Amino acid sequence: MEYITSLICNRFGSKRGLLTSFIYKVLYFTGFFKKFTHLECVSIKRIVFICSGNICRSPFAEQLARSSKFDVISYGIDCRGGDRADCRVLNYVNARGENLDGHVTQNISAFEEGRSDLIVFMEYPQYGQYLNRVGSRGAQITFLGLWGGRKNPYIHDPFCANEVYFETCLDEIRAATLSLCRHAEAANG
Numbered sequence: 598m599e600y601i602t603s604l605i606c607n608r609f610g611s612k613r614g615l616l617t618s619f620i621y622k623v624l625y626f627t628g629f630f631k632k633f634t635h636l637e638c639v640s641i642k643r644i645v646f647i648c649s650g651n652i653c654r655s656p657f658a659e660q661l662a663r664s665s666k667f668d669v670i671s672y673g674i675d676c677r678g679g680d681r682a683d684c685r686v687l688n689y690v691n692a693r694g695e696n697l698d699g700h701v702t703q704n705i706s707a708f709e710e711g712r713s714d715l716i717v718f719m720e721y722p723q724y725g726q727y728l729n730r731v732g733s734r735g736a737q738i739t740f741l742g743l744w745g746g747r748k749n750p751y752i753h754d755p756f757c758a759n760e761v762y763f764e765t766c767l768d769e770i771r772a773a774t775l776s777l778c779r780h781a782e783a784a785n786g
Contacts, residue, residue, distance in 0.1 A: 607761040608706070614753035614762075621721065621751035625743075630750045633739045638784030641737065642713035643668040644777075647723055651676045651702040652683045653755055654719045658741060658774045660690065660697050665778040667715075674726050676702040683756065710734045712718055715781065717741050719752045737770050744780065745773030 602612070609615040624630060644667045646655035651673025659671035679689075680702040690697045705727065710716070714736035718724050724738060740750035747769065755766040 606705045606759050608765065610753040610755060610758035610762040610766065612768070614758070618749055618751050618753065621742075622749050625748060625750055627733075630740065630743060632731070634743055636715065636737055636739060636781065638781045640713055641667060641715045641781055641785060643670065643711065643781055644715045644717060644781070645669075645708070645736075646671040646717045646719075646741070647674060647705065647727060648674045648719040649673055649723070649754055650756065651704075652680060653686050654741075654752060654770055656682045656700045656702075657686055657690065658717070658770050660695060661771060661774040662778050667778070670707045671700075672702075672708050672737060673732075673764070674705050674723050676704050678702050678704040678707070685694070685755075685763050686767065689764065704710070705730055710736050712736060715739065717777070719754070721750060739777070741770065741773045741777065743773075744777040745769050 605612055607617050609618050644662050648655040648660040651671055653672035655673065659669050662669040682697050682700045687697055708731060710731060710733065712735045716727070716736050716738050718740050722739065742749045742752045752766065752769060755763040758766070
């Protein structure tokens with residue numbers, strides 16, 4: 598049983614991560630998330646990455662997207678603001694010759710949505726929280742996991758996960774972010 602639990606934690610972050618991932622994968626196959634993959638890329642000027650704490654997933658995606666032609670920024674739904682990125686993310690990017698040292702968390706309450714924004718969430722519930730706190734001014738919405746190899750709109754928060762999942766998660770975020778940016782740039786001309 599420990600072996601199976603270890604496999605689940607390494608691949609999905611936790612048992613809850615496995616269950617949630619499965620639910621959202623089923624919803625993906627039913628077409629529920631199809632509308633979030635049809636982007637009008639010519640109108641995108643800024644990409645906004647949003648996660649829970651703005652210390653792992655969204656700042657890493659922001660850092661990766663900086664090489665695109667778009668303005669990029671990241672926010673957290675549940676952060677206080679002013680904190681550094683998680684040390685494991687910093688170690689991950691530093692080991693690859695990248696830099697995230699200057700990142701400071703920003704709470705979503707400081708965000709002003711623009712019509713030319715593409716809002717990118719890591720989890721579906723964050724979309725509902727965003728609408729409740731910020732509202733919407735017509736920006737486009739997508740989920741980062743839809744652009745990766747797994748095509749799952751749910752990217753489990755690695756903050757409390759083991760090191761194996763933490764790196765797996767960041768690898769997934771890398772692939773999905775670069776894919777999303779390539780897609781948006783190609784369609785944007």
